[in-house]
Amino acid sequence: MTGKSYRDKIYIIKDIISLLAEYGQLNQTALISYSGLNLKKHKYILDILESQGFISKSISENDKRPITIYKATQKGIEFCRTIIAPYEELFPRKSDLND
DSSP states (O other): OOSSOOOOHHHHHHHHHHHHHHHSOEEHHHHHHHHTOOHHHHHHHHHHHHHTTSEEEEEEOSSSSOEEEEEEOHHHHHHIIIIIHHHHHHSOOOOSSOO
């Protein structure tokens, strides 16, 4: 595989929640950009995380168009700490080198 490497969904979830915890909140554009995702392909992950209570979404209508803001919830941060972090210790992400 050339170019960008594949990232398991569990690591995408960790990256999303970790970014939101680090920054406090991010608009949808910044979150997608910082996490290296494609909105059309990965929006469903944001929707699942929100429906499960791991992140929260609010719409700010200060400008002419609505801006979607995401925040990590305490439940999401705990999920990363207790479930995903130990998983990543057992199954580290593949390096960019050929394994």
